[in-house]
Amino acid sequence: MPNSFGKLFRITTWGESHGPAVGVVIDGCPPRLPLTLAEIQSDLDRRRPGQSDITTPRKEDDKVEILSGVFEGMTTGVPISLAVRSGDQRPGAYDEMREKFRPSHADYTYQAKYGHRDHRGGGRSSARETIGRVAAGAIARKILHLAGNIEVRAYVTQIHDLIAPPVSHFPSLAEVEATAVRCPDLNSAALMIERIKQARSTGDSVGGIIECRIRNVPVGLGEPVFDRLEADLAKAMLSLPATKGFEIGSGFAGALLKGSQHNDAFLREASRIRTATNNSGGVQGGISNGEEIVFRVAFKPTATILQPQKTVDVSGTETELLARGRHDPCVVPRAVVIVEAMAALVLVDHWMRHHAQNQAFKF
Numbered sequence: 367m368p369n370s371f372g373k374l375f376r377i378t379t380w381g382e383s384h385g386p387a388v389g390v391v392i393d394g395c396p397p398r399l400p401l402t403l404a405e406i407q408s409d410l411d412r413r414r415p416g417q418s419d420i421t422t423p424r425k426e427d428d429k430v431e432i433l434s435g436v437f438e439g440m441t442t443g444v445p446i447s448l449a450v451r452s453g454d455q456r457p458g459a460y461d462e463m464r465e466k467f468r469p470s471h472a473d474y475t476y477q478a479k480y481g482h483r484d485h486r487g488g489g490r491s492s493a494r495e496t497i498g499r500v501a502a503g504a505i506a507r508k509i510l511h512l513a514g515n516i517e518v519r520a521y522v523t524q525i526h527d528l529i530a531p532p533v534s535h536f537p538s539l540a541e542v543e544a545t546a547v548r549c550p551d552l553n554s555a556a557l558m559i560e561r562i563k564q565a566r567s568t569g570d571s572v573g574g575i576i577e578c579r580i581r582n583v584p585v586g587l588g589e590p591v592f593d594r595l596e597a598d599l600a601k602a603m604l605s606l607p608a609t610k611g612f613e614i615g616s617g618f619a620g621a622l623l624k625g626s627q628h629n630d631a632f633l634r635e636a637s638r639i640r641t642a643t644n645n646s647g648g649v650q651g652g653i654s655n656g657e658e659i660v661f662r663v664a665f666k667p668t669a670t671i672l673q674p675q676k677t678v679d680v681s682g683t684e685t686e687l688l689a690r691g692r693h694d695p696c697v698v699p700r701a702v703v704i705v706e707a708m709a710a711l712v713l714v715d716h717w718m719r720h721h722a723q724n725q726a727f728k729f
Contacts, residue, residue: 630650
C-alpha cells in the first residue's frame with residue numbers, strides 16, 4: 367500500500383491537513399514494551415507548529431491519543447493506533463487553491479493523477495501527515511534504545527547559503543534544541559534565524575540541509591541488492607515533503623576523491639574491527655559496518671510563498687495566484703525530528719529482520 371512503510375515493523379499513516387485528525391497504525395511492535403503517552407508526545411512537541419517565531423503561526427497542541435495496542439502501560443502485540451486531533455483549522459484560506467495550482471506544490475500532480483483532490487492546505491500532501499511518522503518513530507526510537515542503546519540525532523547544517531562548521535562530535539539533544547533553528551553551532555544558528563526572518567518579511571522562503579548521525583548500530587543491518595540499508599534510508603528521507611536530495615558518508619564529494627583517498631582502512635581496536643575513516647557513512651555493501659551512520663537530506667524552499675506567482679487554473683487558463691494560509695518560511699528546523707523518526711523506523715525494521723534471520727534458528 368502506498369501509505370504504508372516497513373516490512374516487519376510496519377506503519378500506515380492516515381489523515382489530511384485540514385481533516386478532523388491525523389494518525390498512524392503500527393503493526394509489528396513487540397509486546398510488553400513499556401510505553402507512555404509522554405514518550406510519544408515529547409517528539410510531537412518538537413514537530414508541532416507555532417513553537418517559535420520562525421515557524422508557521424498555526425496553533426496546534428498536537429496531543430496524541432492511544433486508541434489501541436497499549437494496556438496498563440505496555441504494548442500488547444496487536445496493532446497500535448495513534449491519533450492527533452486537529453484544532454486550528456482555517457480551510458477558507460485555501461478557497462483560491464480549489465481552482466488554481468500552486469507552483470511547485472502537489473496540486474497539479476494530485477489533480478492529474480486522481481481527478482479529485484483536497485485543496486485545503488494540500489490535503490494528504492501536507493507536512494501534517496508526518497505527525498504519524500513522528501509518533502511511530504518515537505516508539506521505534508525506544509525499541510532501538512532498549513535493544514542496543516542505538517541513538518539517532520539530526521540537526522541543521524545549512525540554511526540557504528549559510529553553512530555551519532562541521533560537527534566533530536555526536537551532539538546532545540540539548541545542543542540541538544538550544545536554538546529555534548536546531549543548529550548546534552550557536553553563531554551559525556543566529557545567522558540562520560535572521561536569514562529565515564528576512565525571507566518571511568518579504569513573503570519568501572528558504573531551504574536547507576539536515577545531517578543525521580546514528581551511533582551504536584550493530585554490524586549486519588541491511589540486505590544486499592534492493593534492500594540495502596542506505597537505499598531504504600534514502601527512500602525514507604525522500605518520502606518526506608520538500609526533500610530533494612540524499613547523500614550518505616562522503617556523498618557527492620566522494621566523486622572528487624581517488625580510491626586511495628576514499629577507502630576506509632580496517633584496523634583492530636580492542637575486541638572489534640573498525641575503520642580508520644568513515645567515508646562509507648557506516649554502510650558498506652548495503653550493510654551496516656558498526657561505525658556511525660552519517661547522512662544528509664536536502665530540503666527545498668517552502669513551495670507556498672506570500673508573493674504573486676504565475677500559474678494556471680484547472681481549465682488550463684493562465685492566471686495569477688497570491689497564496690494565503692499559514693506556512694513555514696523554512697521547513698528545515700521542524701523537519702529535524704521527522705528525519706530522526708524515519709531513520710529510527712528504517713533501523714528498527716532492519717534490526718527485526720536481522721534478528722529474525724540470524725536468531726530464530728540455531729543450526
